[in-house]
Amino acid sequence: MATTVDVPARGAARSPVRARRLGTLALLLVLVAAAALASIAVGTRSIGVGDVWAALVDSSLGTEEAVIVRQLRVPRTVLGLMVGAALGLAGALMQGHTRNPLGDPGLLGVTAGASLAVVLAISALGITTPSGYVWFAFAGALTGTVLVYAIGSAGPGGATPVTLALAGAALSALLYALVRAILVSDQQTLDSFRFWVVGSLAGRDAGIAWQVAPFLAVGVLLALLNAPALNLLGLGEDVARGLGQRIWLARAVGLAAVTLLCGAATAACGPIAFVGLVVPHAVRALTGPDHRWLLPCSALAGAALLLVADVVGRVVARPGELQVGIVLALIGAPFFIALVRRRRTAGL
Amino acid sequence: MTELLPRARPDAISEERVRLAAEHVRLAYDEQVVVDDLDLELTEGSFTAIVGPNGCGKSTLLKALGRLLRPTSGQVLLDGRAIARTPTREVAKVLGLLPQTPVAPEGLTVGDLVARGRHPHQNWLRQWSRDDEAVVAEALSWTSMSELADRPVDALSGGQRQRAWISMALAQGTDLLLLDEPTTYLDLSHQIDVLDLVGRLHAERGRTVVVVLHDLNLAARYAQRLVAMKDGALVASGTPAEVLTEQLLADVFELEARVITDPVAGSPMVVPVRRLR
Numbered sequence: 001m002a003t004t005v006d007v008p009a010r011g012a013a014r015s016p017v018r019a020r021r022l023g024t025l026a027l028l029l030v031l032v033a034a035a036a037l038a039s040i041a042v043g044t045r046s047i048g049v050g051d052v053w054a055a056l057v058d059s060s061l062g063t064e065e066a067v068i069v070r071q072l073r074v075p076r077t078v079l080g081l082m083v084g085a086a087l088g089l090a091g092a093l094m095q096g097h098t099r100n101p102l103g104d105p106g107l108l109g110v111t112a113g114a115s116l117a118v119v120l121a122i123s124a125l126g127i128t129t130p131s132g133y134v135w136f137a138f139a140g141a142l143t144g145t146v147l148v149y150a151i152g153s154a155g156p157g158g159a160t161p162v163t164l165a166l167a168g169a170a171l172s173a174l175l176y177a178l179v180r181a182i183l184v185s186d187q188q189t190l191d192s193f194r195f196w197v198v199g200s201l202a203g204r205d206a207g208i209a210w211q212v213a214p215f216l217a218v219g220v221l222l223a224l225l226n227a228p229a230l231n232l233l234g235l236g237e238d239v240a241r242g243l244g245q246r247i248w249l250a251r252a253v254g255l256a257a258v259t260l261l262c263g264a265a266t267a268a269c270g271p272i273a274f275v276g277l278v279v280p281h282a283v284r285a286l287t288g289p290d291h292r293w294l295l296p297c298s299a300l301a302g303a304a305l306l307l308v309a310d311v312v313g314r315v316v317a318r319p320g321e322l323q324v325g326i327v328l329a330l331i332g333a334p335f336f337i338a339l340v341r342r343r344r345t346a347g348l
Numbered sequence: 349m350t351e352l353l354p355r356a357r358p359d360a361i362s363e364e365r366v367r368l369a370a371e372h373v374r375l376a377y378d379e380q381v382v383v384d385d386l387d388l389e390l391t392e393g394s395f396t397a398i399v400g401p402n403g404c405g406k407s408t409l410l411k412a413l414g415r416l417l418r419p420t421s422g423q424v425l426l427d428g429r430a431i432a433r434t435p436t437r438e439v440a441k442v443l444g445l446l447p448q449t450p451v452a453p454e455g456l457t458v459g460d461l462v463a464r465g466r467h468p469h470q471n472w473l474r475q476w477s478r479d480d481e482a483v484v485a486e487a488l489s490w491t492s493m494s495e496l497a498d499r500p501v502d503a504l505s506g507g508q509r510q511r512a513w514i515s516m517a518l519a520q521g522t523d524l525l526l527l528d529e530p531t532t533y534l535d536l537s538h539q540i541d542v543l544d545l546v547g548r549l550h551a552e553r554g555r556t557v558v559v560v561l562h563d564l565n566l567a568a569r570y571a572q573r574l575v576a577m578k579d580g581a582l583v584a585s586g587t588p589a590e591v592l593t594e595q596l597l598a599d600v601f602e603l604e605a606r607v608i609t610d611p612v613a614g615s616p617m618v619v620p621v622r623r624l625r
Contacts, residue, residue, distance in 0.1 A: 016498070017457065017498065099453075156378055228467065228470075231464060232464060232467060234452070234453040234456070235450060235451070235452060235453075235461075235464065236447065236450055236451055238411075238416050238445070238447040238450075239445075239446075239447060239450050241415070241416055241436060242414060242416070242440060242443075242444060242445040242446075242447075243440050243464065243465065243467045243468055243520065244436050244437035244438075244439070244440030244441070244467060244468035245436065245467070246436050284455070288455045288456070288457070288460075289453040289454065289455050289456050290456075290460060
């Protein structure tokens, strides 16, 4: 029997939702482009848009501006885009999997694991450059997550979002205690570590972006593949299984994606809070709870937010600069409070 | 009339054919055994209500029938095949289920909820299609939810919300449908509304329906077959008139009651007298 049935009613009825989602996507693309441009143009030394363009299109241009743009500003901007997108995406994944509005990628022990590894690398091995301890940070992030998962799945019910969050909180507390124990007894390590731990895009050479890029790429791919499963998990595990979703598979893919994204971002720039927490909330208000839209839009919004915060940090403290992690905490906290006051955030 | 929603045609229904069966099933949470050595057969096109006092294991049994809970011994068979060894997605194409009071994420629209019912029929190569679109539209219209397709589920009344979920199960296009207390928290007129809808799914769409119900009178009115459980065991099974006897009410529900004939539907109707001790 032919299935040529006209269904104009539903197609037409859905268009406002679709239009708003497309509008959100377009708006975010413009924001990211504007933020990237600002990040290249604005700094201790402001460079005009014309000079930026000239430096980008003509790689043989040898002016001082051109060298700054190509060797400092562009790598920093690329790193900011990558890390911001990773954190926004990881936050949306965590909130989707835990169905907890306070879900944050740091919950899984990623940040604590990375912190301890970096402290050990500095104090025991004397490594002090970001490109030197990026692998330690990454290994620490992975170890932290694996430990949290092992502890969280030890109970009779296996790994659930609640046991994982509890295990993450407990293990993080332990790891941070170890970090503090080392720092308190070692002044030199403290000096190096405090630059890593505030979270910054400064002083990272272009090599770092390339080192973490493959992990971020796999993480992004896994995250996007996870979107339909997250939509089903949002209806509860029983309904998701009833609709043919294998729960363990969805959880494993999501967990791997969060670990890769958050671990790589933390390894590259140090722990950066608030992006993963705030961005998915703001985006959800625009796109609704469909993860096929929420995830990519959170990545874009995360990238834009991180770059804007980085630019603000360069402007407010001239001729020095404020680290992006500090700026984000300063603008992120009031923003989040305003969001909570305006909107009911319960019941994901 | 198009038949986009897959259904077993009434003339093709073989009432002898067993679709879903439990064989010597033992169900337990951790060490605590809830259901022990239970046998049950559900034939094609039947409408069965599982009744019993609180904690008798009826919802647990429904979970096992829907592959949400794996029996510690015995097995559940779907079309003669062990359901535990059938891939989740294959099961989801044949068997749909609605848990008690399911929750939707804030802001999810009715249209998007119903669309998610198409998940078992999609994969990475075959995403949203015109067929899916048509099935969802028909599921919405069949449950009178078309007008509300753009409303968030959390903004609906309890009765409308239950209709939206049933619409999702309908869009899933399964022959079998398991519902766990679909009338919980609804007032009487919405209970009737929801059960009328389920009854039409059975009568007009040929769905095989299993529903856990608390209200014995409604169960007797809508279902062809009642299954009564107590303490994890099946104590009676048959037509409502066969099962709902004064003796059974005393044994299973510890209730002294008269059973009269429902003046509207002609089914047995329970009039409680007092609780037995």
